[in-house]
Amino acid sequence: MFWRQPRDRSLWHMILAPTIWALHFVLVYGVTAVLCAKWDAADLARLTIFASTAVALTLIVAVGRGAWRQWDYLDGWDDIHDRPTDNHRRRFLGHVGFLLSLVSTIGVIYVTLPAVFVETCR
Amino acid sequence: MRAGLACLALVPALAACEGRQSVLDPAGRDAAVMAELFWWMLGGAVILWLLVNGLMVYVSRLNRDALSVRAATLLVVGGGIVFPTVLLAVLLSYGLSEMPRQLAPGTGLSVRVTGELWWWRMEYLPEGAETPVISANELRLPAGSRSELRLGANEVIHSFWVPALGGKTDMIPGRETRMSLEPLEPGEYRGQCAEFCGDSHALMAFGAVVMEPEAFREWLEHEATDAAPPATEAARAGRAVFLAEGCGSCHTVRGTPADGTIGPDLTHLAGRTTLAAGVLPMTADALKRWIADPRAIKPGARMPGFDHLGDARLDLLAAYLEGLE
Structure with missing residues (x-):
């Protein structure tokens, strides 16, 4: 599996955060649609949304931390990785992975915001 | 250039945004909130436009030296990531917090x-x-x-x-x-x-x-009462025309045999401010024009024309309908 592969080889580490964001999105929209259409269960839908958001954010923060270490920015404040070496490839993938976890964090929060304000299924 | 002038010529027309059907001239709570939001957005967009263009003038005219890496990074991260993220979050939160209020259940009617x-x-x-x-x-x-x-x-x-x-x-x-x-x-x-x-x-x-x-x-x-009986000779004759021509198979006039539900209820027609769903004024002349040939006024309308009635009987019909207050 991908987590066994070296980090300079696998693209999975890079796109893991947006993947969590996408799964969170599908889960939130799907569950809300079903709960609202079948049982008008707004409270349960909001609870599910908040719970899955907490899980998604925790996972994304963990992925982001891994990516931050992989980038190893503080070692030389280096954000240019353009040479065809394992080290540069590894740091490049970490750099992109870290930025993507930032975007995914914002995405997950924006997806959740409506549930903070809208308290009914209408 | 000419197109630009033509656009300028439209400005007075746009200034006529006050009136009965304007988002910018609100007469209700919900519309007022949206109008206010529009002005805030417009103001924000103008400021943003001035900032971006000012920055372009600055780097291309006023100061052509290269920016320091620090300044450029600050500009990209601050102006490109932090600022829009925070601003959009604030706008989204405001819009979302307003939504439940606009959908709140009614309190009576x-x-x-x-x-x-x-x-x-x-x-x-x-x-x-x-x-x-x-x-x-x-x-x-x-x-x-x-x-x-x-x-x-x-x-x-x-x-x-x-x-x-x-x-x-x-x-x-x-x-x-x-x-x-x-x-x-x-x-x-x-x-x-x-x-x-x-x-x-x-x-x-x-x-x-x-x-x-x-x-x-x-x-x-x-509005809940039955139609007033015709008050004049012409109106009485008009009601006879109305019933004889079969108007009642599509229209209801409560208090008469006319009880159709295909077309609009006419029980208090003359009490409305417009005729034919906001298209004509509520006048005898407009009533006659409408009845004679609805499709000339409203293409595709389901109501057939009654121009075979002739002017005299259309006058009687209009007199009857005008009395339905």
């Missing part, structure tokens, strides 16, 4: 509005009432309280919109959508179908009248 081809069936249900007061093509609401609107449609999709009072909501055949409005200022406004629905979509409008609560109560009581 509820009106069922059904989109037809191309007119509006209006059924008023005051609090506690079981049978609706049926009317058409004009929405009357009491000022100062939130009224519930239950929206539906026959055959095709429409969208209900009174810009001076609030946002728009789709009307979908086979299901009921809802919205609520809280008009504040008594006055006459105009609603318009906002979803393309066929030949006469653009001609599917209605008068929206906001009244003081007491006046509204009296109006609704009157």
Whole structure:
């Protein structure tokens, strides 16, 4: 599996955060649609949304931390990785992975915001 | 250049955004919130435009030296990531916090509005009432309280919109959508179908009248009564024409044998501010023109023309309908 592969080889580490964001999105929209259409269960839908958001954010923060270490920015404040070496490839993938976890964090929060304000299924 | 001048020439026309059907001239709570939000957005967009263009002038004219890496990074991260993220979050939160208020349940009156081809069936249900007061093509609401609107449609999709009072909501055949409005200022406004629905979509409008609560109560009581019997000789003759020509197979005039439900209810037709769903003024002349050839005024209208009646009988019909206050 991908987590066994070296980090300079696998693209999975890079796109893991947006993947969590996408799964969170599908889960939130799907569950809300079903709960609202079948049982008008707004409270349960909001609870599910908040719970899955907490899980998604925790996972994304963990992925982001891994990516931050992989980038190893503080070692030389280096954000240019353009040479065809394992080290540069590894740091490049970490750099992109870290930025993507930032975007995914914002995405997950924006997806959740409506549930903070809208308290009914209408 | 010429196109630019032509655009400039349009500015006075745009300045005419006040009036009965304008988002920028709100007369209800919901519309006021949206108008205010529009002005904030416009102001923000102008400031942003000036900032971006000012920055372009700065780097291309005023200071052509390269920026330091630190300044450039600050600009990209601050202006490109942090600023839009925070600003969008604030705007989204404000919009979302307003949504439940605009959809809040009504506190008394509820009106069922059904989109037809191309007119509006209006059924008023005051609090506690079981049978609706049926009317058409004009929405009357009491000022100062939130009224519930239950929206539906026959055959095709429409969208209900009174810009001076609030946002728009789709009307979908086979299901009921809802919205609520809280008009504040008594006055006459105009609603318009906002979803393309066929030949006469653009001609599917209605008068929206906001009244003081007491006046509204009296109006609704009157609206629930049967039609007044014709008062003049001409009107009596007109009623005979109305019934003989079979108008009653599509139209209802309560208190007479006319009980059709295909077309708009005409029991208190002359009490409305407009004729033919917001298209014509409520005058004898307009009534005659409409009855003689509805499709000349409203392409595709379901009502057949009655021009075979001749001027004299059309006059009688108009006299009868004008008396239905």
